[in-house]
Amino acid sequence: MKGKVNNPMGEVIIDTAVIAKYAGLAAIECFGIVGMAAVSVKDGIVKLLKKDNLTKGINVVLDEDNKLTIDFHVIISYGVNIQTISDNLIESVKYKVEESTGIEIKKINIYVDGIRVID
Secondary structure (H helix, E strand, C coil), rough: EEEEEECEEEEEEEEEEHHHHHHHHHCCCCCCEEEEEEEECCCCCEEEEEHHHHHHHHHEECCCCCCEEEEEEEEEEEEHHHHHHHHHHHHHHHHHHHHCCCCCEEEEEEEEEECCCCC
């Protein structure tokens, strides 16, 4: 499904993959986020995704009211407060995605799939 934004000149249609990429770039800028995670269903192993594959750790759903629900699967830094990281991630992504797309975010879900020790 694609997001729609109406303006006086016509309609802008934004693919959810573009929104996922933008949300992923906003998320990895947040303190404490190491990166997005991908879980192998076959092995149950979590792996850190590179910047090229950020969207595999993010699921964007657009409902019939043109509102977004975004699910993040993240790997965080060891020793930081998970609640603080989550609040920062939600606030940052909500602001950046809504400002850039004009589409309202209804809900952001965060799944912490791993912890990394950073040297």
